[in-house]
Amino acid sequence: MKHFFRIFFCLLVFISFVSLASASGSYQEGDQGQEVAAIQKQLDALGYNAGSVDGDFGSQTTAAVKAFQRDRGLDSDGVVGYATYRALMGRDIPVSRDSSSVSSARGIIQTALNFRGVPYSFGGTTPDAFDCSGFTRYVYSSYGVYLPRAADEQFDVGRSVSYSRLQPGDLVFFSTYAEGASHVGIYLGNGQFISATTSRGVAVDHLESSYWGSRYIGARRVL
Template identity: 55%
Template sequence: MKKKWLLSIFTSFLLVSGFGANSTAQAATVDELTNTAKQYIGAPYKYGGTNIKTGIDCSGYTRYVFSQLGISLKRTSKEQYTQGTAVSKSDLQPGDLVFFNTSGKGVSHVGIYLGDNKFISATTSGGVEIDSLNDPYYWGSRYVGARRVAEFTTEDVEKIQAEQAKVEVKEAAIDFSIVVSRGEAAIRLAEALNLDTTDQNSPFIDVKPESKYAGATTALNKLNIFTGDSNGKFNPGSPITRGQLAKALVIAYGLELKGEPATFADVSKEHWAYEYVAILASNGIATGREDGTFGVDEYATFEHLDTFIERIKNAQ
């Protein structure tokens, strides 16, 4: 805490004295940055928005994340592109700001580089999410450049890369006979809602008409229950988290908050899923664990999904 307090004072001094616009500032660790940034995965997008809960745009998101670490960024992506120092794509480090031309009129989108060619940003289609910097379908061709507004140590970079490697290994070993994928969740939810799934013309580029997920994903997308990522993908084979499932169920069944919201140790009021988890819990659909957590970022299982749907039906 002392480090962040001193950093905040130092950053304020730079801004007031005029030296901060094109110089770098010493940041917190890579772990602190990435953990803060990933905490808001799934937060909704809103053009011009600055509220992580009700809606935030790309530059509002980067500004908010960096502010949590005592670093001040300008408001728009174009303005942020003037801060710090330019960095070549081959020299990118976690914490660098990466910029894109998504409008055809110059810099119009900004994200935070996480390492391993991944970056996180607030997108118009999927809210805050992680994407590939070299994605051939969208981001790769729209990349403009990067700026370094903070420095991180080599030890931190190596540590976060090691953690990412662990995550990749973990996801590769997921037992999908227990953990429910987005595609399977779509099928079961569409069935529970008795939706018309005859329309196989899925809006998602990774769900072809012949896919078993086509009808369900199309029907759910029409109701805005499930949306794709910024690349137009649904990612049917990816696991769905308990937080993401809570959001889908609240929207699908039009659930509203009943009484005082329950509190969970791992779901702060600033967490993007706070409202959805609170609503689900207030309706008696989901409960916490003995340690006071909800498991918001843990993968949902078929048992979770079926239990939640059954409880919703019984409550109606």
């Protein structure tokens, strides 16, 4: 029975991964990056005040998108999806990840799951024992992504991802024993993530659990 549930869990993760990885991208409040800055710049050029062209999709950018959508007869939801992006930018929206990134994310998840049960040790960076950032650093390095050593340093790499835009392979961060990013894990999909915990070693948990949900502070995409 235990073996059955393990297979069932892996299947859920795989289905979630495939559905998210195959979907085209969209941009909404909370997203950040160069493409958001390009959207803001185009909105301003068309007379819609998106605020500072800073690559941070905030409430003012949302209001500008909604105004643009209303004027173009589009659903006024403030989300720059396929139709809105095409009308605004004059080209198709880029997919959220290319095939090589999707392949790397799949490998990262498979590798991370293989380490379930490895014990926790503060300062641990090898499969003998991991701490949280040592675990993520080791797993990602296997796929050519070299992260800084500490969780708070890893929180500064890649690009910020809003909770609703999480994809498998993203880094998820929590404030636990210290202010700021003091714990990090790897998002698996289906609301679950894997990390090196002090109590159970490398284990799978849910982002919305009573413990982790209140401590979640953000996510970064490094693929």
